[in-house]
Amino acid sequence: MWWNVxxxxxxxxxxxxxTDLSYRVLLDNINxxxxxxxxxxxxxxxxxxxxxxxxxxNIDYNKFSILDxxxxxxxxxxxxxxxxxxxxxxxKFEDQIKATLQGQTIKxxxxxxxxxxxxxxxxxxxxxxxxxxxxxxxxEKRIKSADTISFYAREKTMKDHDVIIMGxxxxxxxxESIYDRLNATRCTERVKKYPKELFYNPFWRYLMxxxxxxxxxxxxxxxxxxxxxxxxxxxxxxxxxxLVSGSxxxxxxxxxxxxxxxxxxxxxxxxxxxxxxxxxDHFPVICQLVRx
Amino acid sequence: MKFNxxxxxxxxxxxxxxxxxxxxxxxxxxxxxxxxxxxxGEITVSLYDQVEFEANSNSRPMIGLFEARIPTGYTLLxxxxxxxxxxLFKYKEAPDGYPISIEFLYEKFLCSNQDEFASAISGIxxxxxxxxxxxxxxxxxxxANT
Numbered sequence: 001m002w003w004n005v006x007x008x009x010x011x012x013x014x015x016x017x018x019t020d021l022s023y024r025v026l027l028d029n030i031n032x033x034x035x036x037x038x039x040x041x042x043x044x045x046x047x048x049x050x051x052x053x054x055x056x057x058n059i060d061y062n063k064f065s066i067l068d069x070x071x072x073x074x075x076x077x078x079x080x081x082x083x084x085x086x087x088x089x090x091x092k093f094e095d096q097i098k099a100t101l102q103g104q105t106i107k108x109x110x111x112x113x114x115x116x117x118x119x120x121x122x123x124x125x126x127x128x129x130x131x132x133x134x135x136x137x138x139x140e141k142r143i144k145s146a147d148t149i150s151f152y153a154r155e156k157t158m159k160d161h162d163v164i165i166m167g168x169x170x171x172x173x174x175x176e177s178i179y180d181r182l183n184a185t186r187c188t189e190r191v192k193k194y195p196k197e198l199f200y201n202p203f204w205r206y207l208m209x210x211x212x213x214x215x216x217x218x219x220x221x222x223x224x225x226x227x228x229x230x231x232x233x234x235x236x237x238x239x240x241x242x243l244v245s246g247s248x249x250x251x252x253x254x255x256x257x258x259x260x261x262x263x264x265x266x267x268x269x270x271x272x273x274x275x276x277x278x279x280x281d282h283f284p285v286i287c288q289l290v291r292x
Numbered sequence: 293m294k295f296n297x298x299x300x301x302x303x304x305x306x307x308x309x310x311x312x313x314x315x316x317x318x319x320x321x322x323x324x325x326x327x328x329x330x331x332x333g334e335i336t337v338s339l340y341d342q343v344e345f346e347a348n349s350n351s352r353p354m355i356g357l358f359e360a361r362i363p364t365g366y367t368l369l370x371x372x373x374x375x376x377x378x379x380l381f382k383y384k385e386a387p388d389g390y391p392i393s394i395e396f397l398y399e400k401f402l403c404s405n406q407d408e409f410a411s412a413i414s415g416i417x418x419x420x421x422x423x424x425x426x427x428x429x430x431x432x433x434x435x436a437n438t
Binding site for chain 2: 103
């Protein structure tokens with residue numbers, strides 16, 4: 001699962017929302033997700049080292065551990081942590097992946113290795129939180145990030161590793177960074193044919209509202225993404241996605257289960273995005289892998 | 293002319309020229325790196341390329357009685373002399389020069405031009421762990437000279 005919880009953005013200008021209230025709400029929601037969806041791997045975005053310390057003290061430490069990935073990079077930092085069920089998997093930090101663009105460091109992502117304890121099989125997961133949309137020039141940074149992650153992810157897929165790329169990309173599935181640079185497509189047939197070259201993006205399904213418009217229906221909400229902000233072409237954006245390597249569509253012991261892969265926009269989370277004071281502004285995304 | 297090979301030859305020629313420029317640029321960065329280490333350590337230091345091989349022997353195929361060593365695709369950039377060397381970082385250069393990937397400890401940088409390549413190396417040189425490697429090499433070379 002990936003969730004940009006928005007507690008402590010890495011940007012220096014952004015205010016931290018870490019309060020007793022936000023911590024309590026976050027913890028309640030993480031626990032309810034774990035209970036309802038039996039999640040083994042939870043990556044949280046926009047957290048600080050302080051937030052990780054809080055979570056570490058308050059999660060069920062008999063079952064779960066935390067990997068703090070809020071590493072400093074020059075004047076900024078990565079802002080991700082991973083909560084994982086240590087009774088089933090181990091998560092090991094692998095690399096910080098960076099690039100430079102006109103002298104500025106680009107935080108393309110971090111990679112972790114997820115090892116399944118019962119058969120020692122492993123999956124490489126790239127965790128990404130790319131440059132925001134508040135400046136036009138950040139588009140170049142997101143494209144650079146995509147090129148960089150694509151290079152390293154492809155090194156892994158070429159050596160038959162299962163790979164997952166997840167995060168808040170600040171781009172939609174059809175944007176250049178995801179579609180053209182990461183080669184993450186919605187075409188299952190094509191990905192199965194070229195599993196080492198293409199990624200499958202199951203989140204294309206969530207670009208449209210699950211409520212089709214009809215004059216019979218009295219509906220005011222048409223949720224169609226993971227993040228809401230007003231834009232000339234639409235209010236909803238699907239910035240949070242989980243992309244899987246083609247190997248997970250039949251070339252590995254592990255398989256993507258698309259029926260259990262979704263944006264978590266149930267009433268409980270919809271209300272969270274509307275509650276004042278606003279703490280959370282992204283929906284979580286969940287993806288299930290199964291071994292038949 | 294039926295197949296228009298001439299046009300392709302011209303295209304290939306232009307791309308080959310760019311490849312030669314890229315390789316020269318990369319070499320310039322390595323040369324400046326070497327000169328800077330020499331100036332910093334006040335001793336002659338050389339750079340050596342060494343092919344990196346996979347560490348995990350379980351996946352190695354057998355050739356006759358011998359295990360084949362599988363290259364990772366990366367080159368180790370060693371600094372020192374012909375008697376003593378240490379790896380500073382590893383890199384992988386594309387056939388046309390760029391992109392060039394550099395790995396140092398747990399950091400990976402992908403560079404698509406000379407500026408980005410030089411920036412990535414600057415980042416490594418300012419890292420305390422890299423400095424310790426450089427200091428160890430300088431100290432060993434000075435010891436060997438006395």
